[in-house]
Amino acid sequence: MARPFHEDPDYQRLLVGNMRQSLLAQAAANAGIGGTMTPQSPHKLLKLSPSPGISMVHPLSPAKAPVSPRRARGENKKCRKVYGMEHREQWCTQCKWKKACSRFGD
DNA sequence: ATTGCCGGGGC
DNA sequence: GCCCCGGCAAT
Ligand SMILES: [Zn+2]
Secondary structure (H helix, E strand, O other): OOOOOOOOHHHHHHOOOEOOOOOOHHHHHHHHHOOOOOOOOOOOOOOOOOOOOOOOOOOOOOOOOOOOOOOOOOEOOOHHHHHOHHHHHHOOHHHHOOOOOOOOOO
16 A cells, blocks of 8 residues: 555544533533423432343444544544634634644644 | 534635 | 635534
8 A cells, every 4th residue: 555544534534523612511501502401300329230240331333433543533632622712813723714723733 | 512624705 | 825604524
């Protein structure tokens, strides 16, 4: 291969993603939007596991994304995530224009 | 909903 | 060349 998978679309395509705004702060905001969550269930501390043994997290492997050593989205923090919309001026020019980030090459 | 980018558009 | 958004993909 003249060109190993260093520039494949898959790689670059998956070289994206990251969250920081809240990943959950959002959840909070979201909760506020739609319809208030359900702060119910006064007690729900049951033991669990009516069925013993069997079952684990992976009974099956349907076909998730083609496993690959790429940095799945959310782990990278670029200008946008690092600074936030409130500090757009701090982003690199490319990020400002919604282009490929030139500061963080990841 | 959100980041991140291409493609397309205005000046 | 500089500036930005629509819409898409992936999470
Ligand atoms: Zn950037």
